[in-house]
Amino acid sequence: MPGHTQEITTTRRERDAKAQAIAKAKAVAPNIAARIGSTPKTTFRGDPDVFGRLVEDHDRHRALLAMIEETHGDSEDRRTLFEELVRELKAHAAAEEQALWSSVLRDPATTDFARHAVAEHKEIDDMLADLAARDMGSPGWLRRFAGLKEEYLHHIREEEQEQFVAAEEHLSATDVRHMRQVFERRKKAEKANATIEKKIKLKD
Template identity: 40%
Template sequence: MNIFEALRESHDRQRGYADALIKTHGDSKERVEAYEKLKAELHAHETAEERFFYIPLMQEENGVDPSRHAISEHHEMDEMMEELDETDMASPAWLVTAKKLAEKVHHHLKEEEHKFFQIAGKLLDDKQKESLAGKYQKEYKTQLEEEQG
């Protein structure tokens, strides 16, 4: 497995959780579960991805700006989740922010897969792609276990 395949596995889960989240109502059990899954997935993925995809890409001149952009989008999503944590789930404002988060998740993943992966594909050799996948998966698993308590 290479780093792109490893990242896509989490991307697919993120899309599913984001889509499920915005279909929920009020402070229902479904909303709580969907949000907890999305939040844990995003945090675990972001941390592992930054350490074992974006930081290595920043070592290359052509990888600096795309990596900074992606990391800033991770920060934006984190801020939206903080806002959701501070808002009553039954509030209409909660769903508005959740929809913004879902849109940002979809935008970010599309941009990564259609733009950043192509840049990284040229900057990393096959050995690096495989090595980073293993490191990413190990870190992702550790982070997800911490998120899920």
């Protein structure tokens, strides 16, 4: 029975962590539903280390993405949620690079997937700038937004199921605890200073 009890405790921890992340997104626009559905399996949700903290942000972002899809036209809710999403993603990516990937890049065994993660951050940032520059009330805006959502969900699924797993194998417990502290500090600073860039992509 001890193993069964541990499994229940782990499931509850994961469920609570996911619920708390969604609640943070809901606070931005309480009247908009956050239907994120099931999420990819990860061993990190609810963990007290840096990877658990990163997954918490991912779940918050999943909720913001789902909530934006519930909005219509150039509404106040759509603008508010999109601005929050942009600030969240920019701050999260910058803090993640400073707390985690800067260290992982130093190890030849983990350089490739660290570079891959950082490159995808740039691609997503470009997509956000393109959306910010376009008319939110136009028919094509939500279609372009769906492309961003697909790209971002793919990115965080890779991180949670592959890149974080590989990175953890090369980091000590002390490393991941320290990285969480760095992430928390940098995320707060980066979000406070985040700006919403507007730049149309010339190629889709």
